[in-house]
Amino acid sequence: MLNAMTIDVEDYFQVAALFSAVKYEDWDKWPSRVENNTLRILDLFDEFKTKGTFFILGWVAERHPSLVKKIVERGHEIASHGYSHQLIYTQTPKVFREETARSKSILEDITGIQIKGYRAASYSVTTDSLWAIETLIELGFTWDSSIFPIHHDRYGIPASPDLPYTIRSESGSIVEFPLTTAKVAGQSIPAAGGGYFRQYPYFLSKWLFSRASGQGTRPMIFYLHPWEIDPDQPRVKNISAFSRFRHYTNLSRCESRLKQMLTDFSFCTVGQVLDQTDFSNEIKLEDLKNNA
Numbered sequence: 001m002l003n004a005m006t007i008d009v010e011d012y013f014q015v016a017a018l019f020s021a022v023k024y025e026d027w028d029k030w031p032s033r034v035e036n037n038t039l040r041i042l043d044l045f046d047e048f049k050t051k052g053t054f055f056i057l058g059w060v061a062e063r064h065p066s067l068v069k070k071i072v073e074r075g076h077e078i079a080s081h082g083y084s085h086q087l088i089y090t091q092t093p094k095v096f097r098e099e100t101a102r103s104k105s106i107l108e109d110i111t112g113i114q115i116k117g118y119r120a121a122s123y124s125v126t127t128d129s130l131w132a133i134e135t136l137i138e139l140g141f142t143w144d145s146s147i148f149p150i151h152h153d154r155y156g157i158p159a160s161p162d163l164p165y166t167i168r169s170e171s172g173s174i175v176e177f178p179l180t181t182a183k184v185a186g187q188s189i190p191a192a193g194g195g196y197f198r199q200y201p202y203f204l205s206k207w208l209f210s211r212a213s214g215q216g217t218r219p220m221i222f223y224l225h226p227w228e229i230d231p232d233q234p235r236v237k238n239i240s241a242f243s244r245f246r247h248y249t250n251l252s253r254c255e256s257r258l259k260q261m262l263t264d265f266s267f268c269t270v271g272q273v274l275d276q277t278d279f280s281n282e283i284k285l286e287d288l289k290n291n292a
């Protein structure tokens with residue numbers, strides 16, 4: 001069973017954990033490291049003969065169009081990570097629609113390829129922002145990977161399905177590929193990558209991912225950010241101890257763990273996984289809200 005390998009292409013200063021200390025207006029003042037870090041990931045994927053899906057922030061794509069082209073040339077899939085990395089439930093539907101359409105056309109103009117997939121900043125499609133799903137359908141996206149079926153302070157729809165499913169709304173339908181969770185003692189434990197992957201010892205990540213996938217019988221999705229393999233990134237000051245923990249824990253261990261992950265599991269793009277996945281389990285948008 002193939003799993004989806006995904007990279008959220010954004011810079012170290014753009015993440016939600018650092019919002020309080022780094023203003024959107026100041027992003028251009030920070031030294032950019034996203035291009036070099038993403039190129040290192042591309043080399044790593046070549047080494048392990050792995051293809052993945054790269055969710056690219058519109059803000060980054062505008063400043064690094066050659067990077068976007070390189071990702072496509074090296075055989076990977078491109079999807080949208082929005083434009084400004086603002087949490088959807090803090091945006092108005094109007095602003096969300098404008099910036100999502102903008103991010104889609106930036107990527108389409110650079111690559112000449114129709115963009116079908118979307119992932120929200122910090123998985124911020126929650127019951128407060130499910131209207132965003134309707135907007136994604138209207139803008140022509142055919143799949144989304146923004147819903148984390150867990151309890152968390154910033155994201156998650158705990159009662160939502162943990163395997164790919166179809167969301168139907170008045171505007172049409174879209175496939176949702178939820179972020180990987182493993183059931184342990186009746187609890188849903190995040191097993192999808194990112195901060196969890198850096199905080200857990202590797203054997204635990206491996207065990208959870210394998211358990212979530214039913215020992216390789218169900219397709220799962222893994223994610224990482226280019227800045228997570230960059231222990232030398234400039235440190236952002238004036239953040240809480242908790243945010244510091246979330247952002248900086250085990251950056252120096254992440255690349256070797258990723259190599260282990262690429263050795264122990266088989267990965268490809270989201271599009272390739274969905275081509276061989278049954279997502280006929282259909283849920284109405286309003287039921288997703290009501291059951292949560």
Ligand SMILES: [Zn+2]
Nearest residue numbers: 008010121122
């Ligand atoms: Zn992100």
